[in-house]
Amino acid sequence: MKKKILIIVSIFSLLAVAGGAGLIYSIGHSSSHLHELIMLHQVEIQREHLLLNIHQVQEDLYSQTTTHPESAEAMKNHASKMETAIKDCFSCHHTQSVTERLSDLQHQIYQFKEALALSTRVGRSRGELEKAHVIGDSLISKVNTMIVLTNQKLVERTESSLQAVNQSKIIVLLLVVAGPLMVALFGFMTLISFAKPIRTLLAATKQLKTGDLDFRVAGLKHEFAELAIAFNDMAIALRERLREITENERRYRLLFESAADAIFILDAEGTAAGKIVSANQAAATMHGYTVEELTNLNIRDIDTPDVAQRVSERIERILLGEWIKVESAHVKKDGTVFPIEISAGMFEFDNHRYILAIDRDITERKRTEETLQRAEHLRTTGELAAGLAHEIKNPLAGIKVTMETLAEEPYLTQEDRSVLFKVVDEIKRIDGLIKGLLNFARPPKPQFMSTNVNAVLDAAAQLALQNRRQAEGVDHTIYLVRGLADDLPEIVADPMQLRQVFMNLLMNAVDAMPERGTIVLKTTFEKTLCAITVIISDTGKGMDAAVLSKLFQPFFTTKTGGTGLGLAISKRLIEEQGGSISIESSVGSGTTFTITIPCNKGKDVARDDGE
Template sequence: MLRSHTLGNQLLILIAILLLFPVLLTLYMLHVIQNSELALVEYQKAKLGRALDELDNSLQGSLNDILAGKQASGATRAEKIRILNEALKDKIEQVSASYPQVEMGFYSLELDAILDGSENYEENFSKRRKALFQEALSRQQTVVQTIGHTSAGVLETYKPFYRNGRLEGIVWAYENMAQTNFYKRVKTFERNAYLIIAAGVIIGLGGTLLLIRNFVRNVNQIKQGVKKLEYDLLQRLPETPGELGEISRAVNKLACRLVEVHKYNEIMMATIDDGLVVINAAGRVIIVNTAAAQMLGMAPDWPDRHYQEVFPEGSPFADLLTRTLENNEQLKDLLIPWHQKGNGTQQILVSTAPMVDHRGETIGAVLCCRDVTERMRLEERAHRQERLAALGKLVAGVAHEIRNPLTSISCYIQLWQKTNNPSPKSIRTIYEEVTRLETLVAQLLYFTKPAEARFGHHDLNQLVEKVLQFFTEIHLARFTLVRRLGENLPPAWMDPNQMERVLMNIIFNACQAMPDGGTLTVATHYHPEEDWLEVTVSDTGCGIPAENLKQLFDPFFSTREKGIGLGLAIAHEIVQAHGGQIEVESEVGRGTTFRVYLRTPKDGEPGA
């Protein structure tokens, strides 16, 4: 007896399931066929609904409009019924032409009579239909009634119709289901379905029994070939017909690709600039590429040796692999100075990571290294050039800002030498220029060596209110101030004196941008997902051109004629020192918005 877990038996079970499927499908189709009459009724309901809509739309005015047009508003009931039947006859026949075997017409609520274009002017409906008319009128919605068995019954539909907002009566239609040909189609469908299912079962059963033996034999051949591939990738599976042949060819191609990939890996490891060292769980070296061997000074006979034995004496790299292999510790971008004879001191950027399998078990460790000596040398040279350029820009800005006040002072002194009589205006101007120089020197000193920040836990809303109180008393008489301070904000990690200077500078700039008045909006908000506190200052001033936004925080850049250009530069430095961010958005003619982001205190940071 074959064991139940063999591939052959599994295939037999699968085929049995596939053969059972048509049987289940047959049962399901019988159920569907039984319900097909219901589907037919729904189709007929929809058709009658369309007929009622067309008949309703064919009557443009009301029934009373027809009587008025015939000058029969005062006629007797029987005369009105006769006139309406004659007037509606053509409309009913026109719509009926599109729906053969469907009878339709109107029911007048006022006359209590059916209007179907016939010559029967007396009471022309049964009590049953009278009840259906009343039901549709009282519910004011379409009523559908099926009478008798669906295959030989009658389907009736009654729909209220309105004119000028007034309920006129009922539009009705009915159809004798026995006159339709849908049931013949259902019977034909049933017969064809049974024949197809029977043929499919016979062909499937016979074909399956013929193919099963060859299929199992071919599968066994492939299984034996795959076992050989486990130890020798140069082995090839035998050719077999059909889908199994495609599997054999695919496995053979995969084996060829694995051989090629192995060769590619060897070439790639030998040519990449980054060093790579791979060890297994036992500490045996599996991979060392050429770059790692040269960079780390490893022994040339490294294959299958313990990693502690292949690194030079005093090398820190073996200890890094030990930490990773034993503690599952991942190390990222460690900069290690490494001295080798003949190569001098190299700056090696090292990263290590444990290797785990699909079960999460450690199977080894990998060390990646890169010689960044030349890159660091180039970066230092670039930084030196940037510092020199920044110094030149700073000197140029200082010279420009100092030259203007000195020119004014020099002109007035020359004037005094000629007139020997200094005027109060000239003295005041000299005083203002000296004050400006003093302010410039103070800001330069702060910019080059900022005051030491005293961080602590502080209420951001309280600081904003303090700054706004100052501006309300001095500057904001001609501005509309809008406060939108968030509630229950966490404390901010900041130096309140330095952040007060930042907000004072931003709000002062906003006021300067609105010389004719405007709206100043100050808001605070907490972003819990990023753990940031935000202060927003918006004005409706002149705005800043887009080409100036990138230079806005540069020293000595100012869009005002008498601006020094250090305020926003200092504000930017203060926010950066707080570990925060400052952003600006502006549109010329519409205003500017500054956003300052501050972080909240971290665990272990002392309060104020």
Template sequence: MERPIRILIAEGDIHFIEMIKESLRVLDDPYQIETVSSGEECLKRLQEEDFDLLLLDQMLSDGSGLEWLRRFNGLGIGIPTIFVTVQGDSKVALEAMKEGVFDYINRSPECAKAFPFVANRALQGFHLMLEKVRLQKELIETKNFLESIVEKAGDAISVVDLEGRVLYWNEGAERIYGYRKEEVLGQKVSEFLYPKDKKLKEEEERLMKELMARVLKGEVIPNVEVRRQTKEGREIITNMTLSPLRDAEGRIIGVTRICKDVTQMKRAEERLLLTERLTSLGELTAGVAHELRNPLAGIKINTQILLRRKDLSETERRLLESTEEGIEKIQKIVEDMLHFAKPKPAEFREAQINSLLEDSLNMLQTKFKKANIALEFLKEEGLPKVWIDVHQIQQALINLILNAIQAMERGGRLTLRTFLDGERVGVEVKDTGVGISPSHLKRIFDPFFTTKSEGTGLGLSITLKIIEAHGGSIDVQSEEGVGSTFTIYLPVRREDGV
């Protein structure tokens, strides 16, 4: 059987109580009624037991019902309450309503008759209210839950409006792009997140325009690769998924963008591709270079024999000398190619990177003077030793320094810096030269890529190969018209000799 509805009546008028009881008797619903005549008792019973409904009269033996009502509220007693007033006292009724009673009735026979309906309405209202509070709480919890997932997600999650202005920016976005929420809310993404390079920027703008148009028609677009620039000016590649954001009526009001930083992964992929290309190219090059070496040596000796003759005219001598020069140039290239393809077996030993750099600088001293280049060497003292093939590393460093010199035809400043970076020793070669355009930057490590009329395009590919054979890595940063910085990292020799 259903639990009876428990009603507490705080009422001094016995007649009225009887009328109320009478009105309930005609109903099928089981009611359980308890009466008290004072506020004090009423409070005691409310604290002792659970009632479903309170009928509270304004006239109690120990004060006004309104005062007691305020006291119950102050104590946090939440029970649906119906207030009883003397006929016509609407001021008190209003006050009671303000205190949160569900309804009020007059202390009259008509009202007593209507009590079951009033009671029912109050009970239902109360349950609805409880349900509403519960739903609201649930909604807030769900909202907080979802917000914290989105906020703390490792990926960059942002929302832009139809014009591309940022509406939302999570912590992942702050971390990946370096911009804080406050800096970007309301800003157009295209104004701060696209690459600086004009051509790349235009490409991005075109791509995003196209994608946005599709999303605004309702499409979800997964995994598009886009280039972005971080606040510090670093270029990164992100993998982006776009989806439309709709309001309650289903209208599209913006675009949600989830982005993963895939720069490292892309770099690794590119390196792997390059290594593969280098290997196959290396084999080819080795073959060609080898075939060229002997005939070249023959031509050179023949030229030298001819040059020894006493009866040469001045013109003949000049022609032969220029031939010899040409041969030597070709021989140098062939040697480079051979080295690139089949470097000599490495001879590793312990070495100090600072002294190695000093030796290399000494070798190039006259070149600096001629080119009007100021030299600065910022060396960190007490660096741990590195385990290297001294000749190879020297070759790598000289390649970088020569490139720097060649980039500063009108003079400039070359800064070398050594430093410790965790388990690695770093060497930075920084110039104030012409810089490298973003489209060239991708290709400078490719063998035979050169922008110089006299270049072989092998310097950097050999350098990269050497550094990677040492378990190290190389980084480039460059801005056209400002200069370039190449940084080599070499692993420190550990105690166990690895």
């Protein structure tokens, strides 16, 4: 459209310039014709004046034959005027042919003047007078001819001038009439060009106002087409923005509803301060209510009595801009009290202040903290026990040697000797307990090397069964079932520590089956994890949940005379090699230990130690 308008304006400007130029040219041309016409009139007047002077001289010449001849002085004056007139004819601009004719005419006038001088002298002859008459007649004839030609040219130039004037009139008339018509036509075309696109855009705006963001403007041209593209882009952007807002609202609603923590929106102002405005499903599940039931409660209704008394003070702190994070306690619908961690702050919506509170059930965390505290206490106790064991071990060795030496004395009775041997046995048991304490407090550093887990496990199983038979003196009916993987790769680990762990678990399995049973050994290789899994299970009496929860705690045992350090040490040794150990058991169904050992963890640890 802009180009079109520029083209039309340019055309109109060119037409106006052309019309003006034509008008100026026409006026100039007419003025030139008029000037030439005036010049021709002047030429005509000069030539007629010359003709009159020639006639006057000719009459003076004819008077010489009459009774009243003109005086010589008068004839001389008339001849001078004739000569002056011919000279005046040369003052105008003439063509070369006219100039030549005027020169010839001037020459004849000089001849005529000389002839006059001869004809007026005393004693003139008749031939001289006739010669003067002939020259005069010739001059009159030539001047008349020039006057006729001048009149003809004057008529032609007059007609040409009139035509030029008429053309100027026509041009002026055209400019006067055509100018307004062209302006009106331009205005009408511009109005049509603007009105239709504007109506189209107005209709599109009304469509957008109704919410139809899929409506698109089409059919426009030029700059309005660009405006239509911008309008369509705006509609697309609005639709995308609306989609984003809807998506964000849906996402936030999904986050609100699917959050694991309880989320409350509370009223923060007026008498309704603390009222639950909204809550997610996690809040309802956590407290044993439905969401609808929670929105009918005040936050004080689910606080413990002592916490409910501090709600107003917390709301005041939040309204001052503080974001609080405290531990508190809530009450479920069934009356159960449980610990929570509250994180709450203020936000405004529609000039009203609300509180966003996020509550997290920290029951498990509290249990974990208690477990960690208990583990720390056990670690401290173990380290203290290790120190005491170090101090006790040397004196105990001296006592043991002394008791053994005393037992060899020949004067002792058999009864006294038996007592001394029992003392030595108890000293050995104490020594074993001390060694267990030392291994638990400061386990030996693993000696990593290439290890065949199947070979270590099989050797430990054979030794455990053999030790059991030697200790009891009878052949236990215990079956050993092997399910060892053939494709098991060698790993980098400490074989002696693995053997100690396997022996400990196998001895516990044998002890759990006092008469008969089955031990199943199984190994697998997980290529995706690059780890070996060892499973040792038995068909013994099993354990309940209470025993399982304490099984790996130091000094916990269910066996008479046990130290309670075997499984704790085993767990620690496996973890030292980057692995893990877990247990599954139930009363009457036996026990299964699962050990996972990474293939290259030992290599990484050995490399770190070397660095």
